[in-house]
Amino acid sequence: MEEHVAVLAADDHDRPAGRAERKGGGAVTTLPHRGGVRADLETVFRYAYPRVVGVAARVLGSRDEAEDVAQEVFLTFGRSAVPAGEAMGWLSVAAAHTALNHLRSGRRRAAREEYVRERDAVAADTADAVVTLDERRRVRAALARLPRRQAVALLLRHSGLSYAEVAAALGLSPGSVGTTVRRAESALRKELNRHASSD
Structure with missing residues (x-):
């Protein structure tokens, strides 16, 4: 599963203002x-900025889009009452949630398609570039279909936490993190296989 999640970092080059999510998904009143x-x-x-951008970029x-997400996250944090020790x-978690919201919303589709066209046009081997980009697209789409808690746990763990x-960050017992991540990896694998067989 490392290879699937690593795909998300290979090209690493909506929540309303006034509310934010805390560990268990509950709201933090700003x-x-x-x-x-x-x-x-x-x-x-x-x-914290490098880690926030890293999670979103994954x-x-x-x-560029990860930096936009980081800006949203820090704007919300700036108005929040989250204790500094939990920042x-x-x-x-906020970076993962916000990035997943962007991924699921489809707002990125036009920009992504334009980016793919431009990248393919200058790639030395266009066929390899298309295959690589398609694999990243498939992994991101599968990740977006996972239950939110599993997706966030997987992202955080593979972002270096x-x-x-x-x-x-997620309000879990340390002993349950490994199980949660393994279940998320299994679910991601199933999603990839299920959609590969239907293509």
Whole structure:
């Protein structure tokens, strides 16, 4: 399964404002801060931005789009009351959720098709480029069909978070993370096989 999830990182080059999701999927009520933005936003942004972009890029396959997702996530975080000690986990989960929302919404389709056309036009071996892009598309589409909790657990684990970090971010016991990730990998494999056989 590593190879399938690794495909999502190979080209790594909607939630309303005022609400956000916490570990268990519950909402964090946002609170206004002085000036409307929490005081620690810049500090948290500096250390968490690379991970937030990395998680989103693994889903979307585009650094530019991942940076757009990171902007959304940090805007929501800036108005939230998420404790600073929970920021990294919260931001990682929010990045995965927001990127999956973008993936599922279909808003990216026109931009993706244009990107594929341009990339194929300059590729040294167009056939290889198309096969690679098609494989990434299939993996992302299968990931978007997984139950949200499984998809997020899989994304976080394969984005470099430790079992303990995934557990903290999703409100799971550390011992259950491995089982959750294995089930997600199995579900992803089944989705890929099911759609491959129907093509």
